[in-house]
Amino acid sequence: MTDIPFTLDQLRILRAIALEGSFKRAADSLFVSQPAISLQIQNLEKQISVPLFDRGGRKAQLTEAGHLLLDYGEKILSLCQETCRSIEDLQNLQGGTLIVGASQTTGTYLLPRMMGLFREKYPEVAIQLQVHSTRRTSWAVANGQVDLAIIGGEVPSDLHDILDIIPYAEDELALILPVNHPLVQETAIDKENLYKLDFITLDSQSTIRKVIDQVLTRFEIDTSRLSIEMELNSIEAIKNAVQSGLGAAFVSTTAIEKELEMGLLHHAKIEGVQIIRTLNVIINPNRYRSKAAEAFIKEILPQFGTTDPASFIGEFPEAPPLEIENDEEE
DSSP, X not given: OOOOSOOHHHHHHHHHHHHXXXXXXXXXXXTSOHHHHHHHXXXXXXXXXXXXXXXXXXXXXXXXXXXXXXXXXXXXXXXXXXXXXXXXXXXXXTOOEEEEEEOHHIXXXXXXXXXXXXXXXXXXXEEEEEEOOHHHHHHHHHTTSSSEEEESSOXXXXXXXXXXXXXXXXXXXXXXXXXXXXXGGOSSBOGGGGGGSEEEEOOTTSHHHHHHHHHHHHTTOOGGGSEEEEEOSOHHHHHHHHHTTSOBEEEEGGGSHHHHHTTSSEEEOBTTBOOEEEEEEEEOTTSOOOHHHXXXXXXXXXXXXXXXXXXXXXXSOOOOOOEEEEOOOO
């Protein structure tokens, strides 16, 4: 058998450089020196006899061979992680690790409370919540880096045959106004009044923005006539801007429950229009699933699978601190 010409450490370094875009940032993320990183890559290139990076530019760009090794390296590292977790389960059936993925809204406002309830019942389980874009989260589930996820966006079409996509709950995207806005007095806003509002939105490429535009178009509302006052990069920033009187916005009802209770925002109804999206649970049935993940699915999902997600707010105990990786894009 031919000796394997690379180590797991070298694959981790290659992945870090590709993610960070530079040797220096990769070294910082791995808590090692830049010369050590450079030496490992030089040794790796000698061992496989091909260059992995194009050193002509300022940014570390992978060559074709570099991309190929990175693709297989991701699979190798993922299998190593699965192996460690399988062994951990055998050693400690009462503990283990649970890794849950989420898109922005579900990860910020829904899952922490669900996981707080789960941790009360299974305090030995180490819980990690990863909040990223729907696309990135879907690929993390497909690659086995995440046990399962609850997302609000569309799963990439090339993963439909790989993942189980389970409808979980309906989420209303509400029109919110400052509490002193003149339209607050209206029982329901006429669709024509939408063209008179200044809107605060997420980026045009965000999942929520696309869902809103699709639904409004379906109700014969010309989205090109809507006045976009500003684009912000987080739901919290949008809520604060609306509270400050800077405009109107569409946000998930799960994100505004407390503000509505405190009278900080107004949920305006639109005549004949309700913007609903489906939240989905995604699971890779062909990947190893830890006992902690099985327990989460068994104990949590069947209980709340048909419940309005807004009802979760306030029903769950405050969640203990979780390890969270956040990415503001939906």
